[in-house]
Amino acid sequence: MKILPSLLPALLVSAFSVNASAASCGSFTIADMNWNSASLIAHIDQFILNNGYQCDAELIPGDSVPTGISMIEKGQPDVAPELWTNSVKEALDKGVADKRLRYAGKALINGGEEGFWVPAYLVKQYPEMATIEGVIKHAALFKHPESETKHAFYSCPAGWTCQITAEHLFNALKLADYGFDMVDPGSGAGLAGSISRAYERHQPWFGYYWSPTPVLGKYPMVKVDFGTGADVEEYRNCTTQPNCQSPKVTMYPPSPVYTITTEAFAQKEPLAYAYFEKRGFTNPQMSKLLAWMEDNQADEETAMYYFLETYPEIWKAWVSADTAEKVENAL
Numbered sequence: 001m002k003i004l005p006s007l008l009p010a011l012l013v014s015a016f017s018v019n020a021s022a023a024s025c026g027s028f029t030i031a032d033m034n035w036n037s038a039s040l041i042a043h044i045d046q047f048i049l050n051n052g053y054q055c056d057a058e059l060i061p062g063d064s065v066p067t068g069i070s071m072i073e074k075g076q077p078d079v080a081p082e083l084w085t086n087s088v089k090e091a092l093d094k095g096v097a098d099k100r101l102r103y104a105g106k107a108l109i110n111g112g113e114e115g116f117w118v119p120a121y122l123v124k125q126y127p128e129m130a131t132i133e134g135v136i137k138h139a140a141l142f143k144h145p146e147s148e149t150k151h152a153f154y155s156c157p158a159g160w161t162c163q164i165t166a167e168h169l170f171n172a173l174k175l176a177d178y179g180f181d182m183v184d185p186g187s188g189a190g191l192a193g194s195i196s197r198a199y200e201r202h203q204p205w206f207g208y209y210w211s212p213t214p215v216l217g218k219y220p221m222v223k224v225d226f227g228t229g230a231d232v233e234e235y236r237n238c239t240t241q242p243n244c245q246s247p248k249v250t251m252y253p254p255s256p257v258y259t260i261t262t263e264a265f266a267q268k269e270p271l272a273y274a275y276f277e278k279r280g281f282t283n284p285q286m287s288k289l290l291a292w293m294e295d296n297q298a299d300e301e302t303a304m305y306y307f308l309e310t311y312p313e314i315w316k317a318w319v320s321a322d323t324a325e326k327v328e329n330a331l
Helices: 005-023 036-052 064-074 084-095 120-125 132-137 161-172 188-201 216-219 232-239 263-268 270-278 285-298 299-312 310-318 323-330
Strands: 027-033 056-062 078-084 101-106 113-119 151-154 180-183 207-211 221-223 257-262
Touching: 027 036, 027 064, 027 221, 036 056, 036 078, 036 270, 036 285, 036 299, 036 310, 036 323, 064 078, 078 084, 084 101, 084 257, 101 263, 101 270, 113 120, 113 132, 113 161, 113 188, 120 221, 151 188, 161 180, 161 207, 161 232, 180 207, 188 207, 207 216, 207 270, 216 285, 221 232, 221 257, 221 310, 257 263, 257 270, 263 270, 270 310, 299 310
Parallel strands: 027 056, 027 078, 151 180
Antiparallel strands: 078 257, 101 257, 113 207, 113 221
């Protein structure tokens, strides 16, 4: 086919417009959730997308359940960067089935992690302490703060969901038969403080905790192996249920933590959606960042700059070399 020279400029402009449209990034909203890790991720996402992809991403306030419901019913916000999906799984799955939502990448690659823990220095001294049998063998080391005859197991604070699971597993492991007593720390700060004090004094500690958290970013801990693996059905149907009468031993299954987007966003912004498919943190990475925030009393924006400047090997794996260069120039 012969093309008249006079048509070439128009064809070139048209071709350029199509390519520019395919590669452009528009305006959308990201939920800035009201807990540190989620808010930090939202700030990181906004900076990378706006400076590396030339998007117009706006942060708006968010919270776990309300944000998920709003995305399903109203299509806003466009993105929830860190959603612990167990709490709203049925609603999210229905949203996906109805083509209103999409699961993008995992915000926390390992999922949220729960378990019974001991300090790493204890396991170095007594390698068998990495197992529940080893902890029971050395039960006398775990001094109770209010009793000379009992051994301390630090539980989840009263009123928290994890108080139910920790108590069921304490009973399933028959830890009371070996002299252990559940110690209520009174609050999340009290539980964190008990670990901090044990570490500062290099003392034994045994109890429930979760990750990612500043505490596990600051203090190396080892999750105690029950030797059973995770029985998801048992965990859902009994371990998490207040009225379960005969709990069985199971490890905590990981809590899936995803980035959720609306279906409309995924179709309208393929470049940004592809970024969310790749972006994710391991629990040790996030715990270390949260510990830095706590130690430096830094807000999420300050921590975002710290992360981008200090850990380029992490975030550059999520983007192209060209995008990484634009982000570095913006820094």
